[in-house]
Amino acid sequence: MDFIAADYWLIALMSILVVASLAMYFIKNLIHAVIVFGAYSLVMVVIWLLMNTPDLAITEAAAGICTTVMMMVVIFRTKRREE
Amino acid sequence: MRDFILKRVAALILPFVCVYGFYVIFHGHISPGGSFAGGIIVGLSFIAFSTIYGIEKGRAKLSEDVLTWTESFGTLWYGIMGMVGIFKGVPFLANKLAGIDLGLPGELFSSGLISYIGLGVGIRVASTMITIFFTLMEDEE
Known part of the structure; x- marks a missing residue:
């Protein structure tokens, strides 16, 4: 099948989606995970x-953006505990 | 909360954000976007206002009663607009069957009841988002 330019852009962007989803699972800092969700x-x-x-x-x-703001508000209400 | 530049920039931008949200709501049937996206944009302008200027000023602009009334009004408006069809003797939410003039395609006032329904849904979504935000920002006892 023939690929046009938009298809290569789509493949590149979807690989970013995969990386971002895995990053959201593995990142321990909740604020950073929410920021990655916004980028997603x-x-x-x-x-x-x-x-x-x-x-x-x-x-x-x-x-x-709205869900990112809501999650950010919820995380600011939690207490932080260092291991 | 004491940032001068942030407050002045927000005072410049946020009214246009709110007006843009209503633009998306009113043009939901002829352009991309719709009542849900427009309602969220209107809600986000108020959420940003209360984040920057403090939650107390945000609550002073939109009190509990106003939010309750607009939220209920949006749902009721959808029901009323749906009942128009039933009063004309055709199914619920009927638009062209109820004998409403649809106008020319592509014009702003052109789709009968759809734009009026979109107004109700937009108001409902905006007030729901603001209510969720205010509930989350509430102080604990």
């Missing part, structure tokens, strides 16, 4: 745009 949703927005669905891109941008 940002990459997802670009993928939706490349797939010609700007509707989902706008929703993903808004909802991704």
